[in-house]
Amino acid sequence: MRGKMNRYEKHILLKEIGKKGQEKLLSSRVAIIGCGGLGSVIATNLARAGVGEIRIVDRDYVEIDNLQRQILFEEEDAEKRVPKAISAVEKLRKVNSEINLVPIVEDVSPLNIEKIIKGVDAVADGTDNMETRFLINDACIKYSIPWVYGAVIGVEGMTMNILPGKTACLRCFIKNIPSPGILPTCETAGILNTAVNVIASIQSTELIKILTGKKFRREAIHFDVWHGIFTPIKVKKLSSCISCGRKIFEFLDGKYTKYTDSTVLCGRKAVQINPNLGKEISFEVLYEKLKDIGNVEFNEYMLRFHKDKYEFIVFKNGRTIIKGTGDKNRAKSLYARYIGF
Numbered sequence: 309m310r311g312k313m314n315r316y317e318k319h320i321l322l323k324e325i326g327k328k329g330q331e332k333l334l335s336s337r338v339a340i341i342g343c344g345g346l347g348s349v350i351a352t353n354l355a356r357a358g359v360g361e362i363r364i365v366d367r368d369y370v371e372i373d374n375l376q377r378q379i380l381f382e383e384e385d386a387e388k389r390v391p392k393a394i395s396a397v398e399k400l401r402k403v404n405s406e407i408n409l410v411p412i413v414e415d416v417s418p419l420n421i422e423k424i425i426k427g428v429d430a431v432a433d434g435t436d437n438m439e440t441r442f443l444i445n446d447a448c449i450k451y452s453i454p455w456v457y458g459a460v461i462g463v464e465g466m467t468m469n470i471l472p473g474k475t476a477c478l479r480c481f482i483k484n485i486p487s488p489g490i491l492p493t494c495e496t497a498g499i500l501n502t503a504v505n506v507i508a509s510i511q512s513t514e515l516i517k518i519l520t521g522k523k524f525r526r527e528a529i530h531f532d533v534w535h536g537i538f539t540p541i542k543v544k545k546l547s548s549c550i551s552c553g554r555k556i557f558e559f560l561d562g563k564y565t566k567y568t569d570s571t572v573l574c575g576r577k578a579v580q581i582n583p584n585l586g587k588e589i590s591f592e593v594l595y596e597k598l599k600d601i602g603n604v605e606f607n608e609y610m611l612r613f614h615k616d617k618y619e620f621i622v623f624k625n626g627r628t629i630i631k632g633t634g635d636k637n638r639a640k641s642l643y644a645r646y647i648g649f
């Protein structure tokens with residue numbers, strides 16, 4: 309045990325953490341949903357801090373334009389298109405082999421979120437969209453699990469701690485669901501890499517406080533990292549809130565998510581089609597079907613298919629990313645034409 313604790317000496321020396329706090333971290337479980345810019349930094353901080361179990365959940369694979377800010381990934385990951393959750397866990401196992409790192413290559417949806425967060429002490433938001441954040445909010449309120457919201461766009465970021473029953477929730481803060489196309493995305497606005505690091509480090513700090521049972525920040529934070537303007541925001545817990553007040557879980561109940569869904573992916577001209585089949589597909593069979601009409605290859609994790617200007621990346625559960633179009637309907641028709649489950 310002494311050797312094991314040696315690794316964490318600099319945290320144990322802090323009165324804010326100490327030996328008791330370190331023991332709590334070692335016996336804690338966290339799910340990090342989304343392992344892009346924010347998730348990479350949070351996963352790194354928590355793995356080095358010795359959080360006992362870290363589930364890293366991401367639906368995507370590494371691309372070259374991720375390397376500007378997503379600190380866990382390297383050029384080779386982008387060349388090989390390694391799933392982010394797999395790459396993150398491989399890197400972090402070399403950093404800390406004494407903790408349990410669990411990669412989950414899945415698109416978080418109302419169908420799987422309850423299983424993904426089951427038994428965790430906290431959830432970290434590393435996502436890039438409001439729909440998934442509202443889903444996390446519903447699930448965490450339902451099961452009384454603390455979660456830490458985080459978002460960065462341009463040179464600014466926000467973060468907020470949500471402790472069910474104790475603080476306001478995300479729907480107390482954002483009452484009306486934003487319409488599609490209104491919010492800026494990293495594709496339209498760009499993203500400052502240091503802003504990602506700052507917000508993710510604040511999220512990590514709050515997670516460490518929550519896991520060790522210390523006093524956590526009650527206000528939300530807005531931080532313009534470029535201009536150095538730090539603004540705390542008081543958020544009132546509303547008894548009329550649909551999620552934490554009235555316990556109506558619209559996102560968890562799938563009101564806004566059809567089971568076969570499509571999403572225009574942030575940062576590139578691509579659409580994801582998610583058939584949520586609930587069973588694995590055979591790449592061998594699909595390969596046979598496609599090999600005479602385009603270029604097709606597959607590995608353990610995914611099948612790639614090129615046809616004209618389109619590229620299809622198919623995962624084991626049937627989820628498919630179609631590159632070369634930003635139009636959902638076009639993507640759905642391409643999916644139906646070539647994959648067609």
Ligand SMILES: [Zn+2]
Pocket residue numbers: 476477478479480481545546549550551552553
């Ligand atoms: Zn609420």
